[in-house]
Amino acid sequence: MKTQSNLSRLMGYAGSYRYLTYSSWVLSALSALIALVPFWYLWKIIKEVLTALPDFSQATDLTHNGWMAVLYAILSMCIYIAGLMCSHLAAFRVASNLRTETMHHIVKLPLGFAESFGSGKLRKIVNESSGATETYLAHQLPDKAGAIATPLGLLVLLFAFDWRLGLLSLLPVLLGFLIMMSMTGSRMRKKMVEYQNALGDMSNEAVEYVRGIPVVKTFGQTVFSFKRFKDSIDRYSVWVTAYTKSCRLPMLFYTTSINSVFAFLIAAGLLFTRNGVTEEFLLNLLFYIIITPVISVTLTKIMFQSENALIVDDALRRIDSVLDLQPLSRTNHSKHPASNSVELQDVTYSYDGTKNALEHISLKIEAGQTVAFVGPSGGGKTTLANVISRFFDPQNGRVLIGGVDVKDIDKKELMNTVSFVFQNSRLIKASILENVKMSRPEATREEVMTALRNAQCMDIIEKLPNGVDTVIGTKGIYLSGGEQQRIAIARTLLKNSPIVLLDEATAFADPDNESRVQAAFSALAKGRTVIMIAHRLSTIADADRIFVVKDGHIVQSGSGEELARIDGLFRQMWNDYQTSIQWKVAKEV
Numbered sequence: 026m027k028t029q030s031n032l033s034r035l036m037g038y039a040g041s042y043r044y045l046t047y048s049s050w051v052l053s054a055l056s057a058l059i060a061l062v063p064f065w066y067l068w069k070i071i072k073e074v075l076t077a078l079p080d081f082s083q084a085t086d087l088t089h090n091g092w093m094a095v096l097y098a099i100l101s102m103c104i105y106i107a108g109l110m111c112s113h114l115a116a117f118r119v120a121s122n123l124r125t126e127t128m129h130h131i132v133k134l135p136l137g138f139a140e141s142f143g144s145g146k147l148r149k150i151v152n153e154s155s156g157a158t159e160t161y162l163a164h165q166l167p168d169k170a171g172a173i174a175t176p177l178g179l180l181v182l183l184f185a186f187d188w189r190l191g192l193l194s195l196l197p198v199l200l201g202f203l204i205m206m207s208m209t210g211s212r213m214r215k216k217m218v219e220y221q222n223a224l225g226d227m228s229n230e231a232v233e234y235v236r237g238i239p240v241v242k243t244f245g246q247t248v249f250s251f252k253r254f255k256d257s258i259d260r261y262s263v264w265v266t267a268y269t270k271s272c273r274l275p276m277l278f279y280t281t282s283i284n285s286v287f288a289f290l291i292a293a294g295l296l297f298t299r300n301g302v303t304e305e306f307l308l309n310l311l312f313y314i315i316i317t318p319v320i321s322v323t324l325t326k327i328m329f330q331s332e333n334a335l336i337v338d339d340a341l342r343r344i345d346s347v348l349d350l351q352p353l354s355r356t357n358h359s360k361h362p363a364s365n366s367v368e369l370q371d372v373t374y375s376y377d378g379t380k381n382a383l384e385h386i387s388l389k390i391e392a393g394q395t396v397a398f399v400g401p402s403g404g405g406k407t408t409l410a411n412v413i414s415r416f417f418d419p420q421n422g423r424v425l426i427g428g429v430d431v432k433d434i435d436k437k438e439l440m441n442t443v444s445f446v447f448q449n450s451r452l453i454k455a456s457i458l459e460n461v462k463m464s465r466p467e468a469t470r471e472e473v474m475t476a477l478r479n480a481q482c483m484d485i486i487e488k489l490p491n492g493v494d495t496v497i498g499t500k501g502i503y504l505s506g507g508e509q510q511r512i513a514i515a516r517t518l519l520k521n522s523p524i525v526l527l528d529e530a531t532a533f534a535d536p537d538n539e540s541r542v543q544a545a546f547s548a549l550a551k552g553r554t555v556i557m558i559a560h561r562l563s564t565i566a567d568a569d570r571i572f573v574v575k576d577g578h579i580v581q582s583g584s585g586e587e588l589a590r591i592d593g594l595f596r597q598m599w600n601d602y603q604t605s606i607q608w609k610v611a612k613e614v
């Protein structure tokens with residue numbers, strides 16, 4: 026947990042730009058003070074008119090004073106804009122440094138972190154929480170400096186005019202200060218956190234609603250799904266109302282009624298001190314009445330600033346929830362794997378600390394072997410692949426590559442040694458060439474083309490308008506699941522890592538696509554250690570060894586022929602598979 030104050034933390038991220046932030050506060054305060062000067066000229070104009078009445082020709086300074094008021098107003102505005110430019114430059118720097126630090130930290134976390142944390146939540150933290158600090162530094166803090174300077178300047182001005190008015194104007198400032206102190210305490214903080222949580226829930230539900238539209242429509246559950254979204258909006262509305270009632274309304278009531286209350290106090294005071302009232306005092310009172318609305322405005326501003334400070338507090342708390350997560354341990358004595366074998370020694374892994382997804386697993390895969398993990402859904406096949414590629418570190422046991430614990434292999438070397446071809450190999454919105462080059466940016470165009478050819482992708486390239494330079498995901502150019510997986514295989518071929526983990530796709534739209542994907546898999550397997558997560562038994566024919574995974578245990582292992590001969594889960598699965606094929610053939614005939 027961070028112990029620094031929010032502001033000093035933010036200034037840490039600003040680096041040398043912090044001086045721009047400080048300048049913006051000074052400029053904003055200066056602008057607020059200069060903004061009071063036109064009021065003084067206004068008062069001079071009124072005073073001159075009142076004194077000259079009924080002969081206006083006596084009022085000779087009206088134009089001069091009018092121009093001076095306009096000039097000071099323009100000067101104040103220019104200084105304010107200069108302050109905003111400084112604060113924006115610093116705020117952009119802070120927000121981008123904060124985003125960069127968060128992203129750097131996320132990269133160091135276990136690879137499976139983003140999936141388990143929730144990508145929507147992560148996006149909110151990286152974008153919106155950092156954005157909140159940007160608005161705070163760019164606008165809110167300079168405004169606060171101005172809002173504090175204004176009442177102080179006013180006090181000095183009013184004391185210079187008449188000490189009685191000076192004292193009188195202290196009262197609303199003090200009262201406002203006390204009310205704000207009482208509101209920014211733990212009650213408002215608690216309400217702010219609840220309000221922000223409700224806001225987060227509402228945006229999550231919106232994302233889930235939009236994401237789930239195809240499924241929802243398929244099953245005709247539109248009303249039910251919409252109700253969940255609607256409920257989150259209702260919960261948010263309840264919090265907004267409660268928050269506004271408890272914190273904002275009393276303050277708004279106070280600031281809007283302040284002038285009338287204090288004008289009334291002055292009038293009452295005058296009645297009691299009639300003797301002390303001079304013509305000059307009355308004119309000064311006029312100035313007081315002209316200028317005191319500024320106090321209301323600045324108090325309202327300060328109130329919203331304290332609220333904004335709570336928003337930043339909450340944003341930094343959310344960022345810390347990511348920064349406080351432990352990255353994967355790094356080794357100081359990096360070792361090189363002696364071969365491309367993979368071994369698990371007594372590995373146990375649990376996602377939630379209660380139920381084990383893998384339990385005491387030990388297995389060995391020789392270098393160059395092709396093995397398949399098969400078994401019922403939820404048995405632990407994907408989790409096994411995840412611990413091998415260090416998506417997560419197991420709580421117990423060791424994973425060895427070439428006889429070396431994966432924790433002792435430099436992360437970059439590990440990433441170059443092991444590749445993972447996911448079932449949903451999402452391609453990014455870029456050209457095919459760029460998508461393939463992601464695995465090895467320095468590769469030449471020829472190398473990319475060879476990888477695409479070996480991954481059976483030439484039929485895809487030929488039908489695209491700009492061949493390998495066609496940007497996919499835009500202008501109606503989309504690839505099927507099988508086509509995307511072939512491009513992903515080309516990407517892995519280009520990377521040329523000696524160990525490949527393959528999450529085999531569950532379904533292909535047509536047999537032609539399926540046979541091409543199988544051919545691409547075969548090209549990938551050549552000369553490599555291949556670990557395949559096989560969802561269908563049709564794809565395990567080439568496997569040297571099969572591991573049957575059920576309930577987090579390896580319940581059987583051996584070659585396909587060996588396993589088919591003995592009574593057990595594999596033979597049962599094999600028989601079911603054969604029956605399904607016979608049904609399929611019978612139906613086609």
Ligand SMILES: Nc1ncnc2c1ncn2[C@@H]1O[C@H](COP(=O)(O)OP(=O)(O)OP(=O)(O)O)[C@@H](O)[C@H]1O
Pocket residue numbers: 140141376377382400401402403404405406407408409560
């Ligand atoms: N991110 C996760 N958080 C919590 N539990 C998980 C997570 N992913 C998987 N599990 C649980 O771990 C167990 C093993 O899941 P795993 O995905 O490894 O099985 P699988 O054999 O690959 O299944 P399938 O063939 O359906 O993909 C299951 O009980 C599953 O519910």
